[in-house]
Structures are given as C-alpha cells and as structure tokens.
Amino acid sequence: MEPVKEISGRAYPFGQKNVDTDVIIPSHWLKTITREGLGKGAFETLRQNPDNLFDSDEFKGSPILVAGDNFGCGSSREHAAWALLDMGIHAVIAPSFSDIFSGNAFKNGILTVVLPQEAIDRLVEVAKTDPIDIDLEAQTVTTPFQDRFTFEIDPFRKHCLMHGLDEVGLTLERGDAISGFEAEVRADRPFLAHGVDLAASA
Amino acid sequence: MANTAPRTLYQKIWDAHVVERRDDGTCLIYIDRHLVHEVTSPQAFEALRLAGRKVRRPDLTLAVPDHNLPTTARRDGEGHRIPIKDAQSAQQLAALERNAPEFGIRYIGDADREQGIVHVVGPEQGFSLPGATIVCGDSHTACHGGLGALAFGIGTSEVEHVLATQTLLLKQSKTMEVRVEGELAPGVSAKDVVLHITGVLGAAGGTGYVIEYTGSAIRSLSIEGRLTVSNMAIEHGARAGLIAPDEKTFAYVKGRPYAPKGEEWDKAVAWWASLATDPGATYDKVVVIDAAAIAPSVTWGTSPEDVVAITGVVPSPDSFADASKRDAAQKSLDYMGLVPGQRLDSVEVQNVFIGSCTNSRIEDLRAAAAVLKGRKKADTVKWAIVVPGSGLVKAQAEAEGLDRIFIEAGLEWREPGCSACLGMNPDKVPAGERCASTSNRNFVGRQGPGARTHLVSPAMAAAAAVTGHLTDVRELV
Numbered sequence: 165m166e167p168v169k170e171i172s173g174r175a176y177p178f179g180q181k182n183v184d185t186d187v188i189i190p191s192h193w194l195k196t197i198t199r200e201g202l203g204k205g206a207f208e209t210l211r212q213n214p215d216n217l218f219d220s221d222e223f224k225g226s227p228i229l230v231a232g233d234n235f236g237c238g239s240s241r242e243h244a245a246w247a248l249l250d251m252g253i254h255a256v257i258a259p260s261f262s263d264i265f266s267g268n269a270f271k272n273g274i275l276t277v278v279l280p281q282e283a284i285d286r287l288v289e290v291a292k293t294d295p296i297d298i299d300l301e302a303q304t305v306t307t308p309f310q311d312r313f314t315f316e317i318d319p320f321r322k323h324c325l326m327h328g329l330d331e332v333g334l335t336l337e338r339g340d341a342i343s344g345f346e347a348e349v350r351a352d353r354p355f356l357a358h359g360v361d362l363a364a365s366a
Numbered sequence: 367m368a369n370t371a372p373r374t375l376y377q378k379i380w381d382a383h384v385v386e387r388r389d390d391g392t393c394l395i396y397i398d399r400h401l402v403h404e405v406t407s408p409q410a411f412e413a414l415r416l417a418g419r420k421v422r423r424p425d426l427t428l429a430v431p432d433h434n435l436p437t438t439a440r441r442d443g444e445g446h447r448i449p450i451k452d453a454q455s456a457q458q459l460a461a462l463e464r465n466a467p468e469f470g471i472r473y474i475g476d477a478d479r480e481q482g483i484v485h486v487v488g489p490e491q492g493f494s495l496p497g498a499t500i501v502c503g504d505s506h507t508a509c510h511g512g513l514g515a516l517a518f519g520i521g522t523s524e525v526e527h528v529l530a531t532q533t534l535l536l537k538q539s540k541t542m543e544v545r546v547e548g549e550l551a552p553g554v555s556a557k558d559v560v561l562h563i564t565g566v567l568g569a570a571g572g573t574g575y576v577i578e579y580t581g582s583a584i585r586s587l588s589i590e591g592r593l594t595v596s597n598m599a600i601e602h603g604a605r606a607g608l609i610a611p612d613e614k615t616f617a618y619v620k621g622r623p624y625a626p627k628g629e630e631w632d633k634a635v636a637w638w639a640s641l642a643t644d645p646g647a648t649y650d651k652v653v654v655i656d657a658a659a660i661a662p663s664v665t666w667g668t669s670p671e672d673v674v675a676i677t678g679v680v681p682s683p684d685s686f687a688d689a690s691k692r693d694a695a696q697k698s699l700d701y702m703g704l705v706p707g708q709r710l711d712s713v714e715v716q717n718v719f720i721g722s723c724t725n726s727r728i729e730d731l732r733a734a735a736a737v738l739k740g741r742k743k744a745d746t747v748k749w750a751i752v753v754p755g756s757g758l759v760k761a762q763a764e765a766e767g768l769d770r771i772f773i774e775a776g777l778e779w780r781e782p783g784c785s786a787c788l789g790m791n792p793d794k795v796p797a798g799e800r801c802a803s804t805s806n807r808n809f810v811g812r813q814g815p816g817a818r819t820h821l822v823s824p825a826m827a828a829a830a831a832v833t834g835h836l837t838d839v840r841e842l843v
Contacts, residue, residue: 179690180690180694181690181691181694182569182570182669182694184669184807184809186807186809186810186811186812187809187810190811190815191788191789191790191812192789192790194405194433194790195405195434195452195454195455195457195458195790196408196454196458197408197409197412197457197458197461198408198409198412199409209810209811209815232690233570233690234569234570234573234603237569237570237573237603238505238600238807238809239504239505239519240406240503240504240505240507240519240520240521241405241406241521242406242409242503242521242522242523245521260570260573261573262570262573262603263539263573263574263603263605264505264519264520264521264600264605267520267521267524268521268522268523268524271521271523271524272523318390318392318537319390320388320390320392320535331523331527331535332413332417332419332526332527332530332531335394335527335530335531335533335535336419336530336531338385338386338394338531338533339531341385341386341394342385342394342396342422342531342532342533345385345396346396346532349396353382353497353633353634353637354626354630354633355495355626355630355631355633355634355637356398356495356497356498358425358426359398359399359423359425359426359427359428359493359624360424360425360426360427360428360472360493360624361425
C-alpha cells in the first residue's frame, strides 16, 4: 500500500448526512471479482443529474470529500472504499463515519478525518472555492484562510497509513501467539475449537 | 486476568477471545466462525492467492452463495444446472464455487438442501453458537447476536485477514443496553420491535456501540424473533447486537448438525449460561423502551430510522429540529412520492416481498401465511413473492402446507436467497413502484433503481398483499 502523509487539493463540498453505501456504490456494481474500475459507478444515482458535483469541471478528480454525519452507513461492502479510491478520493472528512466503512477505508489507505459539525460547515464553505490541506503527521486540516482544525486518529492506524503497512502480513508474524490461543481454546472450550469436519460432511 | 468486577455479556465474550492486547488498547481477537458468501469474498481469495497465503482454519469457515442466485428453479428436469443469464452474477458465483474447494472450505452448493441466506444457514446448521465470535463480509452478521454470539460484518480486507489469520485487530466498542420492558401487544412482532428501536435511536444512534437488547419483551421473543431484532442492529448504527443466551437458546441449538454433542454439549451449556451480564455491571449508555408503546410499524422514507406506527401519518419535514434531517426528509418524500399528513394505511403498494435475512425463517412464513390463509392478493398487487431463507426452511414450510396457502393467495413461492432485499439477482422492484418488504433497508434504489421500499413485518406484508395498500394487520386478524 502507498504510504499516506499529506493530502491536499480541492475537496468536494458534499456535506450530506447519512450517505449510505448504496449511494456510494449501488449493488449492481458489486458483481466484480476485482477491485478496479468501480469509480465509474461511484455516486451513480446522484451523477444522473447533469449538474452534479462529481462530474463538474471544477471538482472532478478532487482528492478530498467533505460529508455529513454517519458517512458510509449501511452495508459492509468494501466496494464503497474501492469506488472512492478509483475516482481519486484519498480522504473523507465528516463528523462521524459508520464503523465498518472507516475500517474499510483505512485498509485501502483512505484517510477518514472526524471533525465537529461546525468545522465541516466551514470546510464546505471553503471547499466551494479553495483547496484544503490534510497533514496526517500533524493531524491537522488547514485552509488558505488560516483555518486550522486538529483531529484525533488511532495511533496504530496512523502508523500503518504513514508507512503503507500490510495488516495481514503484520498479524501473520503473530502466528505463535495465535497457535497458543488455539491450544487454550481446545483445553477450555473444546466446543468452539472445531467447526466443520470436511471429511464427515463430504 | 482478574475477572472479579461485574462484566457485561459483551465484555465476557470479548475477554474470552483476546489473543494479544496492545498498549493502545487494540486487541488481536480470535474469530471462532467465519461465514463466506460470493459477493465480498472474491477479492479476498485473490489476495491470498497472489501472496501465496493459506486459509488458517478452513474448518472454522463455511461458504454458501446467496446474494446473486436467482430464486427461480436452478436445475432443469434432468438435474442439469440452468445457466444464470447475468454474466457477472454467474462469474461471481463461479468464483466462490472454485475458491472454496481450492482453499479446503466446506461449500454448500446452489442446489443443496442446506443452501440459503448465510445468516439463516449459520444458526440453522449449528455453525453459529452462543458466546462465539462470528464474522461475515455482510453487515447483517449482527443477526447471529440473537443467539448470544458476538457477530459483526466485515469488509473484504478483513475477510482476507480472517481467512489468513483467524483473527481481527479490533478496539473494544462502547456498550449500550436497549431494554424493552413490558408485554408486546397482539399483532406486534419482533420486526416491529426493531423498527421501533431504530426509529428511537436513529440510523447512527448505535455507531461505536455494541448493543445488548434486554428486558422482558426481548426475553419473551422466540430465538427466531431475537435473530430478527439483532439482524437490524446495523440499521441503528451498531456493528453488533447481543441477546443473552438462555434455555430457549440452548434448546434451539441442541441437535443441529455442527452443534456440540455429548460431553462437549454439557461444557458448552455451562459456559453459555455463565455469559449473562452480571448484576451491577454497567453500560456506557442505557435506553429504555416501553413495549406497550410499540405498534405494528412501517417506514415512510429512505432511511431505516424513518419509522412510524401504521396508524400514523407521513411526517412533515418541518417537524424535524435538525436542518440536515429536514433536508433529508424532503428528499425522502420526493423520492417516495409521499406528502406530509398522508395516512400510511392509505399508501398503495404494487409489490410485496416476504424474505431476507431479517424475516425468512419458518416463524416469519407462518405469520405471513396466517394472514393469507383463505384470502387472495389484491389485483392491484402485480408482483408478490415469498422467498424462504434456506432450502430447509422451504422444506419445512412445504411440509406444513404453507406453500399452498401462498400460491392459492396468488403469491409466488421461490427458491432461497437474498433476492429482492437488494436486487443483485433478477428480483427487482420496478422504478416508481412501491414494495411492502420484510427486508431491512429502504435506501434509495435498494430494491432496484427508483424502487420505493416500505419496511414491515411478515404479517404486515401479507396484509398489504391482501388489501393492496399498507394495512394495520390487526384489522385482518
């Protein structure tokens, strides 16, 4: 994964609340077996309006999206994150995110920035005309007008994002600890230790 | 670990699954059961293949196709597979059929009796167990929390992580108790309870929390009713829902194909019985709901939080204090073609869908059949389908004669799958038309582009089929 340090540029002044994953990528786009090419389907319903934000000359290709509360609610589809990435979005700023979406975003190197509604209102205003800068190292969002908002981020996520680390690879290094845990389960809760006996069910 | 302080059900399950704890509080959590379906897994298997990685515990993994399968016949008279017209659906289904054996995972095939919606199959097979950690690349995985399992939806990267390591890196959630006290009125089902809860909490009310549903009304529900409630935890933002396992739970699990047996069963029951929240344990938030205040419920808008009693009217956007909610409500009404003040029971529907991981179990079908028995669907209802949650549910319903009741009432009796809940298969609601649906989401375009969804219980969906409009089922019983 590409390391993420700073994301700057124009931002979609979207601002909508409860943007669900069916809005981000409708279900008929979920039939892919690869991760690429989903940008075409991103916000498809909204983009049927010829005056939509996402296809406007001014905003098309912006790396940042500013949205309202509960962004990414709904399904667990990681396609939502892949679609945003494929349309060039590398950061989403909102007052809150659905838990599953923020996990999916993180695992694909998309930065989710949580800021209070007042900050979002201000950033939506600024984004209409000017760029925004997100500095992950400093944990700040700034504008050309001296606005400076600081945000919180989980230190582990920050570390992984800044170094482009692969989480599966990191966990595989903990194989011995996992094996140790499995031995404990076999002893203490044997009924959880085995699930499907493939030979028996074949 | 000192476990003397009173703990919640969530805390106990969490503590029993910590492989490692980091300084920042992140834990490596062991996953006991992993359900896999065709939509969110192809990219995970592909990533394993590219990295030369194996599935750590194929025996704790179960694969079953559900989202893309047509609900019409899957085999012709000679037992040959009927080709799936949508090439992309066919490709996705083929990928799972190929990936499961390649990685040594038990695969339930499209025409097997056990095939069904992953959240119906897990509990039905005894694969999902109380006290277990259960994941699936599907947000309605919270469903299994109805058994007292810590179950939640994950994205494809996490599917890959679980396949490779049988663990997830997680931070503990906050806890919320949603206590529903009192007796449910006649005609009020588990679906009405969870719709009502979603209306009270809002679509984001549970974000960051794991919710434990408690109280006499929850305890009074059957296991299938509890699965319905926990299924929709995500619709009020909670990643997982939990209901303490009790005697009803043990009776439900006992004897199922993958359930513990013999000595292990006794050990299991002893442990499950110890999981209930201790007296004196505290939650980060408590919401108390009066069961008597819950009516048969219906959604009017395009968020599951847009809930009113069937006796109510479409609200005015001006009635919301929050400006962005006012704006959202107006957009919803425009999309839904409704006006403020309109009575919900006057809203005509052209389609009825009885099915989905929320409401496709045998009790759901019995509730719908009880309303439809000896009645016919209204002529104005053009499309009405009943999609059982699994092949075993289908067989049970047929043994009870429920299929005859549906067919004689003019409804279609289909093969199991996710179907019109999200229309990834051919079952879609036409643009501009309404559907009384027992599914879990009324999002814009969810049941097909331009489709208008009203979420209801199985009995309410059946009532709408009979009258041709949203109807208070209590008028028909």
